[in-house]
Amino acid sequence: MRNSFVRLGNITVVGLKSIARNKMRSLLTALGIVIGVACVIVSVAIGAGVAQSVSEMINSLGSNYIMIMPGTSTQSGARMFTGQSTLSEDDAEAIRREVPAVAYVSPNLRTAAQVVAGELNWSTSIQGVGIDWPNIRSWNVEDGSFFTEGDVRSGSKVAVLGKTVADSLFPNGGAAGSIIRIKNVPFRVTGVLEKKGGSMMGSDQDDVIVAPYTTVMKRLMGQNRFGMIIASAVSAEEVPNAMDQIDALLRQRHRIPQGGDADFMMRSQEEIAQANAQQVGLMRNLLLGIAIVSLFVGGIGIMNIMLVSVTERTREIGIRMAIGARGRHVLLQFLFEAVTLSVLGGLLGVLFGIGVAKLIEKAIKWPIVVSPEAIVVAFVVAATIGIFFGFYPARKASKLDPIDALRYE
Amino acid sequence: MAKPVIEIRELVKVYHLGEVDVRALDGVDLTVDEGEFVAIMGPSGSGKSTLMNIIGCLDRPTSGAYVLDGADVSQLSRDERAIIRNAKIGFVFQSFNLLARTSSIENVELPLLYGDFAGSRADRHQAALDSLHRVGLQGREANHPSQLSGGQQQRVAIARALVTNPAIVLADEPTGNLDSRTSIEIMGIFQDLNDDGKTIVLITHEPDIARHAKRIVHVRDGKIQEDEHNQQDRIERPGAAGSQPAARVSAG
Numbered sequence: 225m226r227n228s229f230v231r232l233g234n235i236t237v238v239g240l241k242s243i244a245r246n247k248m249r250s251l252l253t254a255l256g257i258v259i260g261v262a263c264v265i266v267s268v269a270i271g272a273g274v275a276q277s278v279s280e281m282i283n284s285l286g287s288n289y290i291m292i293m294p295g296t297s298t299q300s301g302a303r304m305f306t307g308q309s310t311l312s313e314d315d316a317e318a319i320r321r322e323v324p325a326v327a328y329v330s331p332n333l334r335t336a337a338q339v340v341a342g343e344l345n346w347s348t349s350i351q352g353v354g355i356d357w358p359n360i361r362s363w364n365v366e367d368g369s370f371f372t373e374g375d376v377r378s379g380s381k382v383a384v385l386g387k388t389v390a391d392s393l394f395p396n397g398g399a400a401g402s403i404i405r406i407k408n409v410p411f412r413v414t415g416v417l418e419k420k421g422g423s424m425m426g427s428d429q430d431d432v433i434v435a436p437y438t439t440v441m442k443r444l445m446g447q448n449r450f451g452m453i454i455a456s457a458v459s460a461e462e463v464p465n466a467m468d469q470i471d472a473l474l475r476q477r478h479r480i481p482q483g484g485d486a487d488f489m490m491r492s493q494e495e496i497a498q499a500n501a502q503q504v505g506l507m508r509n510l511l512l513g514i515a516i517v518s519l520f521v522g523g524i525g526i527m528n529i530m531l532v533s534v535t536e537r538t539r540e541i542g543i544r545m546a547i548g549a550r551g552r553h554v555l556l557q558f559l560f561e562a563v564t565l566s567v568l569g570g571l572l573g574v575l576f577g578i579g580v581a582k583l584i585e586k587a588i589k590w591p592i593v594v595s596p597e598a599i600v601v602a603f604v605v606a607a608t609i610g611i612f613f614g615f616y617p618a619r620k621a622s623k624l625d626p627i628d629a630l631r632y633e
Numbered sequence: 634m635a636k637p638v639i640e641i642r643e644l645v646k647v648y649h650l651g652e653v654d655v656r657a658l659d660g661v662d663l664t665v666d667e668g669e670f671v672a673i674m675g676p677s678g679s680g681k682s683t684l685m686n687i688i689g690c691l692d693r694p695t696s697g698a699y700v701l702d703g704a705d706v707s708q709l710s711r712d713e714r715a716i717i718r719n720a721k722i723g724f725v726f727q728s729f730n731l732l733a734r735t736s737s738i739e740n741v742e743l744p745l746l747y748g749d750f751a752g753s754r755a756d757r758h759q760a761a762l763d764s765l766h767r768v769g770l771q772g773r774e775a776n777h778p779s780q781l782s783g784g785q786q787q788r789v790a791i792a793r794a795l796v797t798n799p800a801i802v803l804a805d806e807p808t809g810n811l812d813s814r815t816s817i818e819i820m821g822i823f824q825d826l827n828d829d830g831k832t833i834v835l836i837t838h839e840p841d842i843a844r845h846a847k848r849i850v851h852v853r854d855g856k857i858q859e860d861e862h863n864q865q866d867r868i869e870r871p872g873a874a875g876s877q878p879a880a881r882v883s884a885g
Contacts, residue, residue, distance in 0.1 A: 543730045545718075550715040552712075
């Protein structure tokens with residue numbers, strides 16, 4: 225018993241030496257496995273990261289968040305997307321007044337602009353909102369104050385800076401009370417928002433300027449174009465209710481008959497998170513597909529190189545058989561070589577995959593969670609591929625006739 | 634009376650080449666005793682290679698008996714023959730047949746990996762070292778075959794053949810790829826091994842090589858044509874006891 229164990233150990237030594245003797249070829253052979261395993265690691269890491277961040281996002285935005293976006297309008301049966309938004313200030317006002325399940329409502333317009341403060345300038349996104357906005361986003365002002373209802377009504381040139389913008393334009397502090405110029409229009413900074421961090425899709429949520437929507441419409445966008453409406457329900461349980469009520473109200477206001485296509489779209493926070501997750505999930509599945517193809521191709525690569533190796537080393541096999549190697553010794557040697565190649569490839573793939581995952585995390589700020597389970601799975605898959613694709617060449621080697629093999633040139 | 638190591642009776646080997654049957658061996662009887670040094674000679678196509686393959690347990694006879702070291706090996710399976718080759722036969726080939734890119738010591742250790750060698754790694758290493766010393770290759774343990782001369786490579790091969798302490802050393806044209814001076818060196822090693830009691834079977838077609846053996850068997854058309862005792866041509870070796878250069882140094 226002990227003896228056969230020792231012999232098995234000897235065979236593995238034989239196989240390892242053979243791989244060490246052909247380093248470059250071994251590396252190239254294992255490349256398919258490396259890429260495949262790396263894809264497995266990355267895709268699983270992305271999947272796990274997304275699952276984690278979906279719940280984080282719901283928590284960070286508040287689960288009662290509802291977004292109402294302008295859609296296509298239908299005129300005389302033809303569906304068209306007009307330049308004009310199908311939503312209006314009055315819609316927002318009506319929702320505030322008439323939907324009991326809604327606690328807060330705010331218009332929400334977005335534009336981008338270059339912002340200048342003294343010598344410094346910064347390019348950022350400008351959000352035009354109402355005074356309910358801090359409540360809807362549960363996002364408070366940490367320094368100074370938010371603008372007032374009066375500011376909104378009169379379209380005052382006031383703004384609240386996100387943390388990133390404040391730090392960039394006023395590196396020495398003192399943002400609140402200063403004057404900045406947005407598209408050459410001077411704005412007074414009333415406050416700075418508390419830090420929120422990156423969003424699920426990787427953008428920096430603090431890279432933003434918030435101003436009254438009336439001001440943004442008139443002064444910055446230069447047109448009476450309305451954006452979307454954001455709202456929050458009185459509680460998480462009331463979200464479906466609130467959405468139904470908003471839907472009914474807007475249909476009535478826009479004179480859309482029962483069963484007709486609405487000219488607006490509504491998403492709850494949960495739906496947005498799910499949609500994002502779906503998008504990322506699609507990406508993950510794509511990677512997983514690449515992984516499977518790559519592992520398969522990698523396996524065929526191993527089979528191919530092992531077949532070449534068996535032919536190339538026919539004489540070696542003959543020598544080994546002449547001095548006493550049995551069929552199973554040769555079989556095990558080549559099988560072991562194939563498995564070692566694929567497992568080494570798997571190891572490199574895990575390292576490579578973790579590297580790529582970290583890179584993705586840094587570069588496009590996707591959340592990544594590398595799990596130990598994924599590493600184990602990748603290893604098992606790699607070893608299985610080695611056995612599966614290495615068996616045929618190994619069997620072929622073990623069936624060689626020693627006399628013919630010795631004579632092989 | 635020495636005990637027989639090889640006993641072959643009525644050995645027949647028939648190859649089927651398409652429709653034609655070729656009788657490569659046609660009733661061979663041969664007995665080799667322990668401690669003999671036999672050269673098997675014959676032109677190509679005489680059947681000597683077939684005989685060598687059967688003696689070396691690489692092939693099976695069609696009919697007839699072959700008893701090697703007391704065991705009937707004529708009808709063994711592939712794996713059983715591999716075990717016999719490992720334990721009882723030390724092969725030396727014309728083209729050395731060492732593993733490339735593998736050190737001398739590892740080449741010599743190789744048969745021990747496949748056999749019943751019970752010792753540890755260190756024991757294996759020591760056995761291989763001893764074997765290399767026996768063929769006069771000290772200090773070349775780490776060299777790969779490509780870093781060795783032909784004669785040195787053949788010495789490594791002989792060391793590999795000896796490491797399992799086999800019943801016979803089976804040398805197939807061992808000097809075929811060597812120049813005449815190196816050939817004589819190699820034959821000297823075989824003579825030394827034979828002096829130590831090793832049974833050696835040499836297959837060659839060169840009379841110049843065969844004359845170093847003690848007995849010459851001529852094979853022709855699958856039969857043994859002649860089996861003669863040979864007045865062995867002894868090779869004077871510089872390393873042998875009589876002509877020690879050290880003696881001269883101390884005299885001078």
